[in-house]
Amino acid sequence: MSRRAPPLLDGVAGLSLRSRRETRGWGTGSRGGNGGGAAPNVCRERREGTVVAVRASGSIETARSLGPHDHVCWVYDDHAEFLAAMVEFLAEGRASHQRVQYIARGDRAVLHGHVDGLDGVDDTARGPVLVLSLDEVYQPGETVGPDAQVAAYRAATERALADGFTGLRVAAEATPLVRTPAQRAAFVRYEHMIDRYMVAHPFSALCGYDRLELGHETVAEIACIHPLGRPEVAPFQLFASERADLGLVGEVDCSSIDLFRRTLADVMAGPRRGDQGEVTIDARHLTFLDHRGLAALEEEAGRHFATIVLRTPLSTSQRLVELLELGAVRVEAPV
Amino acid sequence: MRTGAAAGHSGYFHEAAFYGSDDELLDLVVPFVTGGVAAGEPTMVALDDRSSDLVRAAVGDASGVTFLPHASQYTRPALTIKHYRQVIEGHVAAGAGQVRAVGSVPHPGLGAPWDAWARYEAAVDRALADLPLWGFCPYDTRTAPDEVLADVERLHPHLVTAGGHHVANGRFADPQAVAAGRPPPAPDPVEAQSPALELADPTPAAARRGVRDVGHRAALPQGTVDDLVIAVSEAVANALAHGRPPVVLRAWAAADRMVVTVRDRGRGPADPLVGLMPVPDRARGGLGLWIAHQVCSEVGLVVDEDGFTVRLTARAPAAGAARPAQPAPAG
Numbered sequence: 001m002s003r004r005a006p007p008l009l010d011g012v013a014g015l016s017l018r019s020r021r022e023t024r025g026w027g028t029g030s031r032g033g034n035g036g037g038a039a040p041n042v043c044r045e046r047r048e049g050t051v052v053a054v055r056a057s058g059s060i061e062t063a064r065s066l067g068p069h070d071h072v073c074w075v076y077d078d079h080a081e082f083l084a085a086m087v088e089f090l091a092e093g094r095a096s097h098q099r100v101q102y103i104a105r106g107d108r109a110v111l112h113g114h115v116d117g118l119d120g121v122d123d124t125a126r127g128p129v130l131v132l133s134l135d136e137v138y139q140p141g142e143t144v145g146p147d148a149q150v151a152a153y154r155a156a157t158e159r160a161l162a163d164g165f166t167g168l169r170v171a172a173e174a175t176p177l178v179r180t181p182a183q184r185a186a187f188v189r190y191e192h193m194i195d196r197y198m199v200a201h202p203f204s205a206l207c208g209y210d211r212l213e214l215g216h217e218t219v220a221e222i223a224c225i226h227p228l229g230r231p232e233v234a235p236f237q238l239f240a241s242e243r244a245d246l247g248l249v250g251e252v253d254c255s256s257i258d259l260f261r262r263t264l265a266d267v268m269a270g271p272r273r274g275d276q277g278e279v280t281i282d283a284r285h286l287t288f289l290d291h292r293g294l295a296a297l298e299e300e301a302g303r304h305f306a307t308i309v310l311r312t313p314l315s316t317s318q319r320l321v322e323l324l325e326l327g328a329v330r331v332e333a334p335v
Numbered sequence: 336m337r338t339g340a341a342a343g344h345s346g347y348f349h350e351a352a353f354y355g356s357d358d359e360l361l362d363l364v365v366p367f368v369t370g371g372v373a374a375g376e377p378t379m380v381a382l383d384d385r386s387s388d389l390v391r392a393a394v395g396d397a398s399g400v401t402f403l404p405h406a407s408q409y410t411r412p413a414l415t416i417k418h419y420r421q422v423i424e425g426h427v428a429a430g431a432g433q434v435r436a437v438g439s440v441p442h443p444g445l446g447a448p449w450d451a452w453a454r455y456e457a458a459v460d461r462a463l464a465d466l467p468l469w470g471f472c473p474y475d476t477r478t479a480p481d482e483v484l485a486d487v488e489r490l491h492p493h494l495v496t497a498g499g500h501h502v503a504n505g506r507f508a509d510p511q512a513v514a515a516g517r518p519p520p521a522p523d524p525v526e527a528q529s530p531a532l533e534l535a536d537p538t539p540a541a542a543r544r545g546v547r548d549v550g551h552r553a554a555l556p557q558g559t560v561d562d563l564v565i566a567v568s569e570a571v572a573n574a575l576a577h578g579r580p581p582v583v584l585r586a587w588a589a590a591d592r593m594v595v596t597v598r599d600r601g602r603g604p605a606d607p608l609v610g611l612m613p614v615p616d617r618a619r620g621g622l623g624l625w626i627a628h629q630v631c632s633e634v635g636l637v638v639d640e641d642g643f644t645v646r647l648t649a650r651a652p653a654a655g656a657a658r659p660a661q662p663a664p665a666g
Contacts, residue, residue: 235540253572255538288564319561
């Protein structure tokens with residue numbers, strides 16, 4: 001397992017990469033078939049006066065131009081389409097001198113074939129593409145232990161940095177890990193925990209899920225806890241944010257309220273930063289949150305003896321909070 | 336302890352009177368308010384501006400009576416109910432045994448469509464039922480149309496006669512039945528044009544997007560469009576949950592307002608006063624229409640043989656002193 005270190009950029013791992021981040025237009029919620037759909041609905045921006053790149057959220061059409069903290073749920077109907085996205089994602093990681101890894105089910109030799117398309121697989125200056133078969137790691141139907149899994153990626157990220165890479169980038173075909181409800185319950189907790197880790201560490205991931213095998217409802221359950229996903233998979237996305245405890249984009253209404261309630265409860269059950277009795281949600285790109293969604297926030301806040309601070313420019317949220325006389329939800333303008 | 340005609344009464348005491356001259360108005364209102372002040376009961380006047388000035392001149396500024404600006408107290412029925420409840424609950428919490436309020440309920444004679452306020456008059460008996468309120472609604476027979484007077488006569492359990500006698504109203508009828516039996520609210524004139532948007536069986540999300548686009552193209556203020564979007568989302572959610580397909584949404588935009596109708600083939604809500612009651616029980620539903628009544632300038636519920644239609648109107652705030660034109664009164 002000897003790996004040669006890639007040349008360092010600017011001497012400090014990660015830094016040069018961050019300054020390369022591009023700024024794209026923000027999507028303002030063109031979810032759902034209103035025609036068009038060509039422009040990526042990504043919320044990405046740069047913080048004024050610093051080089052810290054803000055991670056992207058929303059929906060994307062391609063796996064290109066993703067940064068060192070990005071976390072994508074790539075739901076696909078056609079496996080070839082996933083493979084193409086995976087190759088794009090890992091190729092850019094290698095170009096940015098990240099250690100890259102591909103994980104999927106099946107024979108390792110076959111998986112190596114999937115990454116053949118990567119420029120210079122054996123390019124020693126960039127290190128090899130690590131390939132891992134899920135069959136070697138998990139038993140079928142095995143439930144992933146969230147803590148152990150996060151610890152493993154933390155160690156792998158630190159190893160990548162110690163070896164001179166700018167970070168770790170993983171593309172995983174994770175369909176076998178979410179087949180049963182028990183697996184999914186554990187996986188949702190894990191996904192959010194790893195999402196929190198990724199906010200502050202140079203670990204990026206693209207998780208592939210087969211919609212035909214899992215069904216629309218299941219992929220929505222998974223997609224809605226990723227900051228980035230493909231259009232029209234999840235009605236909303238609730239994820240770790242570097243600006244607040246949580247980020248929220250998309251729409252919550254009568255058709256998505258059950259999923260929102262469950263997801264919110266899962267996410268709130270995890271440890272939070274700050275923990276000052278306030279849970280902040282960066283909702284600057286939220287398109288719609290109805291009274292059911294606000295009531296869900298109120299209930300969850302009550303359960304945790306906390307106040308939920310929703311930072312959104314939506315005038316409707318303030319209006320509804322006043323009308324419903326919600327005491328545990330406060331609406332503020334985005335900071 | 337309650338004083339006056341409502342002494343011994345429990346809950347809301349809802350009383351009307353008809354007057355035909357300024358003197359008759361003062362003969363009715365002055366004893367009502369001075370009696371309240373003398374008994375130490377919080378006493379509010381929310382009459383139209385002209386009547387309010389007459390009463391103020393008669394009782395004097397230092398009367399202890401609270402004068403509420405008519406325009407803000409009677410903007411839309413659901414807000415009026417909410418505001419009265421808040422104020423009265425505050426007085427009760429502070430120890431008041433009774434609160435007195437006299438108000439001019441808007442009608443076409445005062446420049447407002449009657450349908451919405453007829454529903455208000457029908458709703459308050461239930462919406463304020465638990466409060467120790469003596470509410471007095473004097474109607475000016477010189478300006479109120481006959482259909483208004485006919486409804487008022489059936490919607491008040493108590494009346495004051497021209498001679499100042501407080502009597503039980505023999506014509507009082509079940510307000511819910513009166514509301515259900517009224518003619519449907521008239522369409523907005525803009526509905527005669529072809530709609531700017533028509534959607535068949537939309538999801539709430541598609542309905543929101545479509546209405547937002549129409550509002551923006553018509554250059555209506557963001558807040559007006561946002562309010563309407565909340566209400567439309569709820570109306571479509573209701574049609575999907577309680578109505579029968581097909582659901583058809585239509586939207587029209589004019590310079591000062593937007594109108595959206597959401598129609599399904601169902602029979603509509605069982606309660607014609609739904610949406611006007613105080614914050615409904617979430618488990619029992621009705622919150623969506625309550626929110627629609629709070630945020631829209633007007634909400635019309637139309638039940639006919641073919642189905643149920645919710646009409647939602649959002650008016651842009653009036654620029655300067657000019658008030659936006661009201662649609663033709665119902666009936």
